[in-house]
Amino acid sequence: MNFERIKEKLEILADAAKYDVSCSSSGSKRTNKNKGLGDSSGMGICHTYTEDGRCVSLLKILLTNHCIYDCAYCVTRRSNDIKRAAFKVQEVVDLTISFYRRNYIEGLFLSSGIFKNGDYTMERLIQVAKKLREEENFNGYIHLKSIPGASDELMREAGLYADRLSINIEIPTEKGLKLLAPEKNRKDFIQPMQKVANEIIQYKSEKKLIKSTPIYAPAGQSTQMIVGASGETDAEIMYTSSYFYKKFNLKRVYYSGYVPISYDNRLPSIGSDVPILRENRLYQTDWLLRFYGFDIRELLNKENPNLDTDIDPKLSWALRNFGNFPIDVNRADKNMLARIPGIGLKSVYKIINARRFRKLNWEHLKAIGISLNRAKYFIVCDSRTFESKDRTAAQVKGLILGSIKSKFHHSYSNQLNLFDGQQKIIS
Amino acid sequence: MKATTFIYDGTFEGFLTSVFEVYEKKVVYPKIMKQEHYKASFFDISEVVITDTHKADRVWKRINEIASSNAKRTIYHAFLSEQPTIENDLLYLLKKLFSTSTPKLIDKDFSDQIILKISKIVKMVDREKHRMDAFVRFKLTLDNIYTAIIEPDFNVLPLNSVHFKNRYADQKWLIYDSRRKYGVFYNLIEIQTVEIEFFNNIALDKIAKEYLCPNEDAFQVLWKQYFDSTNIVSRKNLKLHIKHVPKRYWKYLVEKRGV
Numbered sequence: 090m091n092f093e094r095i096k097e098k099l100e101i102l103a104d105a106a107k108y109d110v111s112c113s114s115s116g117s118k119r120t121n122k123n124k125g126l127g128d129s130s131g132m133g134i135c136h137t138y139t140e141d142g143r144c145v146s147l148l149k150i151l152l153t154n155h156c157i158y159d160c161a162y163c164v165t166r167r168s169n170d171i172k173r174a175a176f177k178v179q180e181v182v183d184l185t186i187s188f189y190r191r192n193y194i195e196g197l198f199l200s201s202g203i204f205k206n207g208d209y210t211m212e213r214l215i216q217v218a219k220k221l222r223e224e225e226n227f228n229g230y231i232h233l234k235s236i237p238g239a240s241d242e243l244m245r246e247a248g249l250y251a252d253r254l255s256i257n258i259e260i261p262t263e264k265g266l267k268l269l270a271p272e273k274n275r276k277d278f279i280q281p282m283q284k285v286a287n288e289i290i291q292y293k294s295e296k297k298l299i300k301s302t303p304i305y306a307p308a309g310q311s312t313q314m315i316v317g318a319s320g321e322t323d324a325e326i327m328y329t330s331s332y333f334y335k336k337f338n339l340k341r342v343y344y345s346g347y348v349p350i351s352y353d354n355r356l357p358s359i360g361s362d363v364p365i366l367r368e369n370r371l372y373q374t375d376w377l378l379r380f381y382g383f384d385i386r387e388l389l390n391k392e393n394p395n396l397d398t399d400i401d402p403k404l405s406w407a408l409r410n411f412g413n414f415p416i417d418v419n420r421a422d423k424n425m426l427a428r429i430p431g432i433g434l435k436s437v438y439k440i441i442n443a444r445r446f447r448k449l450n451w452e453h454l455k456a457i458g459i460s461l462n463r464a465k466y467f468i469v470c471d472s473r474t475f476e477s478k479d480r481t482a483a484q485v486k487g488l489i490l491g492s493i494k495s496k497f498h499h500s501y502s503n504q505l506n507l508f509d510g511q512q513k514i515i516s
Numbered sequence: 517m518k519a520t521t522f523i524y525d526g527t528f529e530g531f532l533t534s535v536f537e538v539y540e541k542k543v544v545y546p547k548i549m550k551q552e553h554y555k556a557s558f559f560d561i562s563e564v565v566i567t568d569t570h571k572a573d574r575v576w577k578r579i580n581e582i583a584s585s586n587a588k589r590t591i592y593h594a595f596l597s598e599q600p601t602i603e604n605d606l607l608y609l610l611k612k613l614f615s616t617s618t619p620k621l622i623d624k625d626f627s628d629q630i631i632l633k634i635s636k637i638v639k640m641v642d643r644e645k646h647r648m649d650a651f652v653r654f655k656l657t658l659d660n661i662y663t664a665i666i667e668p669d670f671n672v673l674p675l676n677s678v679h680f681k682n683r684y685a686d687q688k689w690l691i692y693d694s695r696r697k698y699g700v701f702y703n704l705i706e707i708q709t710v711e712i713e714f715f716n717n718i719a720l721d722k723i724a725k726e727y728l729c730p731n732e733d734a735f736q737v738l739w740k741q742y743f744d745s746t747n748i749v750s751r752k753n754l755k756l757h758i759k760h761v762p763k764r765y766w767k768y769l770v771e772k773r774g775v
C-alpha cells in the first residue's frame with residue numbers, strides 16, 4: 090500500500106462524501122457464520138463522532154469525485170474547480186479491511202461521482218462489495234449508493250452484496266430539481282429505487298418458501314433530502330418524505346441542512362447559516378410519524394405549512410389540540426401517552442409498567458424521568474395538586490417557553506439534542 | 517438491632533454465595549460488602565464468606581426458575597457496576613423476587629425507588645459496554661495479535677467479549693483492562709481470561725513501537741486523516757462532540773490523541 094498516496098485520496102474523497110449524512114450501520118441481519126471477518130447482526134455502533142457531533146460508523150468515501158453532471162448543490166459538480174481523485178477497487182477493499190480489523194468502523198459506505206455513465210459507475214461499486222464479500226469473507230456492513238440511471242440487472246446484483254442501498258432525492262420538489270439539476274431527471278433515481286424495493290419484497294416472499302434464498306439488501310433502502318437549497322416548505326419536504334416511505338418502503342429518510350458551497354445565485358450564498366434548527370424539527374417530525382403514531386396531516390397542513398421553530402412539533406400539535414387534554418397518566422393507553430409533550434417512548438414504557446403496581450403521582454413521574462415542566466400542563470395523576478385548568482393554550486405556551494428559556498438558549502444555539510443517538514430527539 | 521455484614525471476594529459467585537448465607541442463616545439485617553470496601557469496626561458483626569460454586573449455583577438456579585430473562589440480565593449487569601452499595605440493592609431486589617406473587621414483573625416496578633435506581637445503574641453499565649464496543653482501538657503487534665488496552669468505568673469486559681468474538685473470529689485479539697488487571701484473549705478457538713504483568717499499570721496506549729507491526733502507525737495516520745476529512749467545519753459543535761465522546765475516553769482514541 091502506498092500510504093502517502095492513499096492518504097491524499099482519502100483527504101479528497103472523504104471530504105467529498107461527507108455531505109451524505111447517513112451513517113447508519115443497523116438493521117442488517119448478516120452474521121459471521123464461517124469464522125470470517127465481521128458481523129453486522131447487532132445494533133449499529135458509532136465508533137466516534139466528528140467535531141460537528143455526527144456519528145462515525147462507516148468509512149464513508151467516494152470511489153471517485155470525477156463527475157459528468159453539474160448539479161448546482163454538489164461540490165463534486167463538473168464545473169467546480171477542485172482536486173479530483175479516484176480510488177482503485179482494491180485500495181478501497183484494503184482500506185476497509187484494515188480499518189475494520191482495528192475496530193475503527195462497522196463497514197463501508199461507498200458512493201461515487203458518475204464517470205462515463207450510471208452503469209459503468211455502479212459496476213465499479215459492486216466490484217468493491219463483491220470482493221469484500223467473496224475474497225475477504227467480510228460480514229461487516231456495506232452501504233452502496235445506487236447510481237442514477239443504473240440498470241435493473243446491476244441493482245439486482247448490488248443488493249446481493251450490500252446491506253443497504255440508498256439513492257438521494259436531494260431536492261424535495263420537481264421544480265427545484267429542474268432549477269438546480271436540469272440534466273437530471275426524477276425518473277433516473279426512481280427507477281433503481283423501485284427495482285430495489287421490488288427485489289426486497291420478492292426476497293421476503295421467496296425466503297418464506299426457500300430458506301437458502303440469498304439475502305438481498307437486509308438493511309433496506311434510504312434516501313436523503315437537502316433542506317433549504319430550493320425554497321421549499323416543511324410541508325413539501327415531509328409530504329415528499331411520507332410518500333417515499335410508503336411507496337418504496339424506505340427504512341430512513343435523512344434531512345440534510347444545506348451547507349453553502351457555491352457562489353451560484355440559484356442557491357443560498359457562501360457564509361449563510363446551515364439551517365440546523367430546521368433540520369432538527371424535520372427529524373422530530375419524521376420520528377413522530379414513524380414511532381409516535383402521528384399522521385402527517387396532523388403536523389403539517391394548509392394552515393400550517395411550516396413547523397414552529399420556537400417549540401417542537403409535538404408540543405405544537407398538543408397546543409393546537411389543547412381541548413384533548415389533560416390526560417390521566419394512570420389510565421391513558423400507550424398511544425395517548427406518547428402524544429403528551431415531555432413524555433418520550435422510554436418514559437411511556439416505564440409508566441405502563443410502573444402503574445401496574447400502584448397509581449403514579451408527581452414524584453413517581455419525576456423519578457421516572459419525564460420532563461414535568463412541559464408535561465404538567467397536559468396530565469393529571471394520583472396527586473391532589475394540578476396546574477390550573479382554565480389556562481389557554483397560548484398561556485401554557487408562554488409558561489413553557491419561560492420555564493425553559495435558559496435551557497433553550499443553550500440547546501438551540503448548540504443544537505445539543507440534534508443527533509442525540511437519534512432516540513432522544515423527542516420527548 | 518445490629519446489621520450483619522457478609523464480606524465476600526468481589527466475584528459474582530461470591531456475591532451469590534453471600535445471598536445463600538443470608539437466607540441459610542436467616543439474618544434479619546444483612547449487608548453484603550466487597551472485601552476491599554470493608555473497614556472493620558469494633559461494633560460490627562461480620563462474617564467472611566467463602567465463595568462456594570455449589571451454593572452460588574443454587575441461588576442462580578432459583579433466580580432462573582422464577583425471574584424473567586430481563587431480570588436476570590439486570591441482576592448480572594447491575595453487579596458489574598461495582599457500585600459501593602449495589603450488593604444491598606440487589607439483595608433488596610432478590611428478597612422481593614423470592615417473595616412476590618408476580619416475580620416476572622419484578623424489574624419493571626419503576627415506581628419503587630430502589631428498583632428504579634437499579635434500572636438506571638444497568639443503563640449506565642450497558643452504555644459503558646456499548647462504548648467499549650465502539651472505542652476499543654486495536655493495534656497490531658508483531659506476533660499478530662490485535663491488542664487494545666482499556667480502563668472502563670465499570671467491569672464490562674465480560675460483556676464485551678462475546679461481541680468481539682463474533683466479530684473478529686479470524687484474527688487473534690486481546691483486550692486488557694489495565695485498571696482491573698485482567699484481559700480477555702481470543703486465540704482463534706476460544707476466549708481465555710488472562711493476567712499479564714506487562715500490561716498492568718501500563719499507561720494506556722503506551723504499547724511501545726518495537727512491539728508493533730511496522731505499518732501500524734501508517735494505518736493510524738490514515739484513520740486520523742479520515743476523521744478530519746469527514747468533519748463539516750461549518751457545522752462545528754464541540755459541545756455535542758464532547759457529549760458523545762467524553763474527554764476521559766480520548767486516551768483510547770487514535771483520532772483524538774494523534775499518532
Ligand code: SF4
Pocket residue numbers: 156157158159160163164165166167201202203
Ligand atoms: S451526479 Fe451526483 S456527484 Fe455528480 S454533481 Fe450531481 S449530485 Fe454531485
